[in-house]
Amino acid sequence: MRIDLHAHSTASDGTDTPAELVRNAAAAGLDVVALTDHDTVGGYAEAVAAVQALPEGFTLVTGAELSCRLDGVGLHMLAYLFDPAEPELARERELVRDDRVPRARTMVGKLQALGVPVTWEQVARIAGDGSVGRPHIATALVELGVVGSVSDAFTPEWLADGGRAYAEKHELDPFEAVRLVKAAGGVTVFAHPAAVKRGQCVPESAIAELAAAGLDGIEVDHMDHDAATRDRLRGLAADLGLLATGSSDYHGSRKTCRLGEYTTDPEIYGEITRRATGAFPVPGAGGRTGA
Numbered sequence: 001m002r003i004d005l006h007a008h009s010t011a012s013d014g015t016d017t018p019a020e021l022v023r024n025a026a027a028a029g030l031d032v033v034a035l036t037d038h039d040t041v042g043g044y045a046e047a048v049a050a051v052q053a054l055p056e057g058f059t060l061v062t063g064a065e066l067s068c069r070l071d072g073v074g075l076h077m078l079a080y081l082f083d084p085a086e087p088e089l090a091r092e093r094e095l096v097r098d099d100r101v102p103r104a105r106t107m108v109g110k111l112q113a114l115g116v117p118v119t120w121e122q123v124a125r126i127a128g129d130g131s132v133g134r135p136h137i138a139t140a141l142v143e144l145g146v147v148g149s150v151s152d153a154f155t156p157e158w159l160a161d162g163g164r165a166y167a168e169k170h171e172l173d174p175f176e177a178v179r180l181v182k183a184a185g186g187v188t189v190f191a192h193p194a195a196v197k198r199g200q201c202v203p204e205s206a207i208a209e210l211a212a213a214g215l216d217g218i219e220v221d222h223m224d225h226d227a228a229t230r231d232r233l234r235g236l237a238a239d240l241g242l243l244a245t246g247s248s249d250y251h252g253s254r255k256t257c258r259l260g261e262y263t264t265d266p267e268i269y270g271e272i273t274r275r276a277t278g279a280f281p282v283p284g285a286g287g288r289t290g291a
Helices: 017-029 043-051 087-113 120-127 134-143 174-183 204-212 227-240 266-276
Strands: 003-007 031-035 057-069 073-080 187-190 218-220 243-246
Touching: 003 017, 003 073, 003 120, 003 243, 003 266, 017 031, 017 043, 017 087, 017 187, 043 057, 043 227, 073 174, 073 227, 087 120, 087 134, 087 174, 120 134, 174 204, 204 227, 218 227, 227 243, 243 266
Parallel strands: 003 031, 031 057, 187 218, 218 243
Antiparallel strands: 057 073, 073 187
16 A cells, blocks of 8 residues: 655645645555645545545545644644544634734745845735645745745745744644644644754654654654654654654645655554544545555
8 A cells, every 4th residue: 555644735835736636646556645734624625525536446534734833943743534623623723824824924025125026916826725825935936036946945045944034923832733633533743853954843852742742653754854864763753652654745846746755654554543533534436445
C-alpha cells in the first residue's frame, strides 16, 4: 500500500481542487491520501464525492493542518479523522481563518513599503475561495519576478517567521491543539518538526512534552528533512513512543513535491485509524479501506 497523509487543495493553499487532488492521488498510484488543508474542512464534501465516484478501490482520510505557536515559534499540527462538527475545535479553526485576511493584508502592506508592487487584489485572485495564507503572497512575488519560486519567498528577507514582511496571526497553543483534537476523536501528528529551512524549530524537549500530553506522532519522512534528520527523528519517535509518518506535503503546482514522494507505513496508518473515533476513512467505489 502507498499512503500519503499530508496534501493540500484549493480549500487552502494548494492548486488542485479537492476533487482533482483525489483523482490525481489515485492516478499517482496511491491507495490512501489525506486531505489536510490549513485550518479548514472546507474541501471535505467535494473530496468525499470524488472518492465515492472512483471506479477503483481508494481511501480518503479527512484531516486538517492546524496553525500553532509555542514560545514564539510557529509549528503545524496535522489532525486526522476528527469530528469536524465538534464545536470547540471548530471555533478555534474559525478564529484562525478569520485572522488570515487581516494578516495577509498587513503583509501586503509591508511588502509595498519595501517597494514591492504587490496588491491585495492580486493576492485575493490567487487565493480564490481558499483560506488565504503566505503561499498565496509568495505566488504573487513569483508572478512579479521578485523571487524565483514560492520557497524562495520564505526567507528572512521576505515571508519567513520574523522576516521583513512577516505578520503574526491567531494560532493555537500546540498543547491545546492536541487536547482539542483528542476531544474531537482525532489523532495528532507534528508536521515537519525539523524543517529548519522554514525558520526556527521547537526543541526536541518540547516534542517530548507534547508526547507526554497526548501527541500521537511526528512526520519524519518529508521533503524538508534530509537523511540525517529523518534518522534522528525516527529514533526520537521510537524513544518517545510516537508514530512516525511520511508524507508529500503536496500543494499541486505551487511546490515541487509530488504526491506519494514520501509515504507512511501501512502499520502506522492502521494504528492511526484504530485510534481515531471522530470520523472514519472514506473508501472509494472499490470498497477497500486500507485499515
